[in-house]
Amino acid sequence: MTIRNVAHSGALRAALVVCVMTAPSLAQAQTAITPEQVQQAIVVMDDPLEQETAFSTERAVRSTRGVFRTLHNDGYLRAAVHKGTGQVRFEVRQTFNYIGTFRHYERVNYETDALPRSARLLVLAANKAHCQAIEFSQACLEQVSFEVSEADLRRAAESTGGHDPQAWELKFKPQLGEEHRTQLPKAEIVGLLRTVDAYRASQNFSTASASKGMQTTNPLQP
Incomplete structure (x- = not known):
């Protein structure tokens, strides 16, 4: 290797170390994010051949690993608003990346203003056959989702306790192996709720009727 190549390699390693050291942690990103930033980052899916318009916070706060910021144990919120009635479904989507025996995450406990609430998980994707192959270094992947009521989500956004x-805060429970504890910033919840409320208003849907008669407060306006 020439002196020039050695110098270039050393500079590259130094640059990578700087990138790793200066990259904000997930906790820092969650603390720094604002509802306005979340609203700007929301992905809108409005397919004319679908009955619902979907809104996702998948680009707002990403959980990544390594120099190249590969998604790792990432979670986000999603809302789907019916174009005819204004009724909305909220869900959390979570991905698990790990090495070892397939865990099969099946339930989640999430924080409320009283006792934690439990929900069964819907499996969206999994590579069980691959991660249980002879090659131990093959990473396991699971992607799951669960629905959460609008009332619970609004209370979570408004709560100052916990x-x-x-x-x-959320805790995902597998059939086998380690539980996975994670959290979503309340600013992410507020940003999504504001976006959904604005969409309902633009389509002349009232929050009360779209929520199937649920009594909700709305102190989430900027």
Whole structure:
């Protein structure tokens, strides 16, 4: 290897170390994010051949690993608003990336203003056959979702209690192996709710009728 190549390699390693050291952690990103930033980052899916318009926070706060910021154990919120009635479904989507025996995550407990609530998970994707192959280094992948009521989501956004007043806490439970604890920033919840409320208003849907008669408060206006 020439001196020039050695110098270039050293500079590259130094640059990579700087990138790793200066990259914000997920906790820092969650704390720094604002509802307005979430609204700007929301992905809108409005297919004319679908009955619902979907809104996703998948690009707002990403959980990544490594220099190249590969998605790792990432979670986000999604809302689907019916174009005819204004009724909305909210869900959390979570991905698990790990090495070892396939865990099969099947339930989640999430924070409420009273006792934790439990929900069964819907499996969206999994590579069980591959991660249980002879090659131990093959990473396991699971992607799941669960629905959460609008009332629970609004209360989570408004709550100032809990272990972390700026985040909504969740614990995913597998059939086998380690539980996965994570959290979503409340600013992410507020940003999504504001976007959904604005869409309902633009389509002349009232929040009350779209929520199937649920009594909700709305102190989430900027």
